[in-house]
């Protein structure tokens with residue numbers, strides 16, 4: 001079992017790969033990825049979504065290329081995308097080859113559904129020539145037949161064995177510019193499979209819980225699965241898969257990473273759950289403040305607390321904080337009380353002070 005070193009998670013030592021200028025593995029920060037939900041053949045819509053993802057903090061984007069039209073659109077998307085683009089390929093080796101021709105920085109394949117080992121090797125040889133990163137994607141929904149027969153179902157060992165098997169082949173073919181993802185919708189299987197793989201190689205891992213679901217339940221499932229893996233030091237890139245606008249995945253990803261001290265981006269709001277001591281409409285104050293702070297990238301800890309029990313303590317520990325009381329609140333900045341605010345000015349004054357802090361670096 002891994003232990004914390006000085007309250008920091010000790011990350012698994014992995015080799016470094018370079019995906020279109022974004023370094024993954026080694027000592028690099030854990031990279032946040034997402035996938036577009038537009039039809040890739042709709043170049044403008046796809047680029048508009050990539051731009052929004054990039055603004056939210058996405059560092060690598062994956063696009064689906066299920067048809068010829070999508071492949072044709074890929075060149076223009078790669079050229080104009082502000083972040084490296086991975087082409088997601090299933091079933092057709094020729095699409096992987098064409099995607100590389102179009103300049104994709106990375107290819108995601110599930111070698112088990114590409115048709116034959118020869119075809120996978122052809123893709124690997126081309127990637128080698130072009131300096132393209134491959135992601136071997138192993139998924140519980142599309143495991144090789146022989147492994148399903150051997151294990152009876154997509155167990156953790158079945159998934160890990162599939163990933164290890166392909167990794168060994170890639171290395172035997174003289175290719176090391178790849179990473180692996182082992183995903184399943186069952187959290188425990190997914191965690192265990194990643195752990196089994198991680199213990200046996202130094203290959204970078206892309207982590208996530210696939211088909212995690214919609215809204216709150218998807219966020220919870222992803223946070224639990226990804227959180228456990230990160231705590232074990234596993235994960236060099238990640239995606240939070242949610243049903244809906246992919247931009248929402250980015251905020252959740254940074255919140256997971258931030259809560260484990262692995263990366264910081266944007267405002268972290270610490271607020272109490274409220275109880276019978278509360279004298280202020282705290283949920284309203286918090287949601288109004290949150291709304292005003294959208295888009296801030298500077299890492300800042302903001303405490304908004306309901307009363308004097310834990311309020312001053314938390315507000316003092318944050319970069320800036322409010323400890324509310326009846327009709328008024330103490331405003332703390334860097335551990336010191338700087339003023340007393342009336343209830344009607346709490347939100348506006350706190351937001352003004354935060355924006356000032358952001359402006360002054």
Ligand code: SF4
Nearest residue numbers: 272274275306307309
């Ligand atoms: S800070 Fe005060 S109001 Fe908030 S939960 Fe604690 S005791 Fe209750």
